[in-house]
Amino acid sequence: MPLRHLTPRDQHLFWQYGRGADVPVHEPLVHRAIERHAIVTPHAVAAEHHGATLTYGELDRYAGALAARLVREGVRPGDHVGLFARRSIPMLVGLFAVLKAGAAYVPQDIGRTPPAQLADVVRTARTRVILTQKEHVPRVPLPLPGGHRLIALDDPAPYDPGPLPLLPPHPDDGCCVLFVPGTAGRRHGVKLTHRNITNLLLTEPGGLGIRPGDRVAQLLGIASGPAAWEILGCLTRGATLAVRGTDTGTDTGTDATARTATVLIATPAVLSGIDPADCPHLRAVAVxxxxxxxxxxxxxxxxxxxxxxxxPAEATLVTTMGRRTPATGRPLPNGTVYVLGADRRALPIGETGEVWAGGDPVPAGYLGEETLNAQRYAPDPFLGAGRAMFRTRGLGRWTPDGDLEHLGRPADRPVPPGERPLLRLAGERAAATVTVTR
Structure with a gap:
């Protein structure tokens, strides 16, 4: 029993506070959720960008034809396809096509990502095909590895429809691969599965109540995790994605896009450049x-x-959500959050320890990074059944009313009076400590 060192009260609260609600996800494949809206409301507007619109029926038709081409190029479930593009309607078609073909899309902003970094993404993700826009073809790092194909998303040649894979992807197959910052300037690829992403998008509060008729602003760079939340959170729920056309987080393009939105997903930096008084239709914002x-x-x-x-992206973007204060939140449905000591044993409620995440939000790990996986992911002794948990490296503690209070990274948090450095985080440098109250 991994909790037998705790009092009966703390054992009970460990699960009451740390386990999200058990909620069924009605559609565990992202593209199937989008296809449903194309069938039911084909004329509803899926996206707008620079005055151009794309309906759900058009999105499904164009993406289906491109997916058939990807299949003819040899793309299969489990493969990765590079989406080296900019915010645009062709980018959305390419993203949806990759999912329809059963593969995972690998988003990179072709206009801002250095060529050397793009080349590293190609090597790490082992992409079979790279999708881009014609004007950005010169920015794709050449020559590509053997067996790679480059396809222009906005090629004027007509798409020829064809058969899609007979075997659809499994919910535990990849949906997208996000590259996150690491040490010494390196970036690490994290594959998020359909199960990971639908658990965020198709349950509440991660779904943000998005419904047909809503307008979701797409403000962020496509390579970021929150951009996947913007795009897929909108399309899986039948709303309209208002795609920003400019790049600077505080420019008039952002303001104009946000002004008509009912839902925003944004970083504090982006949010600080928008006046909430100019957004009269907003009903939900995720920061x-x-x-x-x-x-x-x-x-x-x-x-x-x-x-x-x-x-972090390594736990499908969201470990906790809350509305009380910026520093507190609660686990998502079908997810778990643990406060553990350096020995990975559960701490009593109210004590400060390291935050680990478990359950459906936790993906398989980093691509080709076995040493890093061993440091950051571990078998989950609380859920068992072969489940994994992810080490966020952040500190936290449970409040008496069941919120997780986030306390930052160990090196960033001063030791308050009445606390003493006690536990070194396993695998960290000596400067990293967990503190507990006397």
């Missing part, structure tokens, strides 16, 4: 990527429902 300063949170929460989201 993610980094802690939201309290004055900014107060400014927005007076106008709309503001969700504070904490978590």
């Amino acid at each position: 993610t990527g980094e802690p939201c300063p309290r004055p900014l949170a107060d400014r927005w929460s007076r106008r709309t429902a503001l969700f504070h989201c904490r978590g």
